[in-house]
Amino acid sequence: EAQVTQNPRYLITVTGKKLTVTCSQNMNHEYMSWYRQDPGLGLRQIYYSMNVEVTDKGDVPEGYKVSRKEKRNFPLILESPSPNQTSLYFCASSLVRGRSYEQYFGPGTRLTVT
Amino acid sequence: QQQVKQSPQSLIVQKGGISIINCAYENTAFDYFPWYQQFPGKGPALLIAIRPDVSEKKEGRFTISFNKSAKQFSLHIMDSQPGDSATYFCAASMSGANNLFFGTGTRLTVIP
Numbered sequence: 001e002a003q004v005t006q007n008p009r010y011l012i013t014v015t016g017k018k019l020t021v022t023c024s025q026n027m028n029h030e031y032m033s034w035y036r037q038d039p040g041l042g043l044r045q046i047y048y049s050m051n052v053e054v055t056d057k058g059d060v061p062e063g064y065k066v067s068r069k070e071k072r073n074f075p076l077i078l079e080s081p082s083p084n085q086t087s088l089y090f091c092a093s094s095l096v097r098g099r100s101y102e103q104y105f106g107p108g109t110r111l112t113v114t
Numbered sequence: 115q116q117q118v119k120q121s122p123q124s125l126i127v128q129k130g131g132i133s134i135i136n137c138a139y140e141n142t143a144f145d146y147f148p149w150y151q152q153f154p155g156k157g158p159a160l161l162i163a164i165r166p167d168v169s170e171k172k173e174g175r176f177t178i179s180f181n182k183s184a185k186q187f188s189l190h191i192m193d194s195q196p197g198d199s200a201t202y203f204c205a206a207s208m209s210g211a212n213n214l215f216f217g218t219g220t221r222l223t224v225i226p
Binding site: 004031033035040041042043044045048050058090092094096101102103105106107108 | 148160163218
């Protein structure tokens with residue numbers, strides 16, 4: 001089954017404790033992206049990657065890091081989480097070729113930072 | 115700055131009625147306009163999309179209307195059903211780019 005998986009689905013942590021949210025896709029997609037979803041603000045892009053070893057900032061990159069060492073994986077790293085990073089996070093992937101940019105989203109990770 | 119503005123924030127419709135969600139954009143370089151549907155506890159999923167070379171696209175009960183001169187597009191859900199209750203996001207992107215700019219979302223509730 002074609003899918004994007006994220007782990008963990010739920011995470012409660014404390015300020016300053018480094019954490020990683022994993023994302024993996026099995027569709028051989030070149031493009032992967034991380035979003036955060038907050039009430040009234042919709043989905044805002046954090047980082048994206050056009051292919052292995054190619055990453056770039058989205059609209060809200062502060063406080064986050066990413067890496068793309070393998071095509072299927074795109075982990076999101078919070079080196080020193082703060083309460084304002086409490087949010088619902090989504091990973092997405094899509095093909096780069098062609099005119100269709102349908103993005104496939106993972107199930108989400110709900111992060112709470114206390 | 116929100117690149118795509120979406121309204122209303124929430125919408126309540128009777129079963130069988132028409133649900134209408136509106137979006138507006140400023141960047142004329144946008145040339146792909148998808149709508150995503152999100153159920154509680156799930157990630158968004160592509161519902162329907164349109165390009166500016168057509169003014170309307172219909173898939174079943176879902177229709178996108180596109181007004182290029184006004185830089186607006188809307189989603190119409192005909193014969194709305196309780197199963198359509200979800201959050202809907204409009205989005206836009208530019209040719210050759212995969213990055214999507216999302217609206218703020220509309221929570222639709224269809225009352226039986």
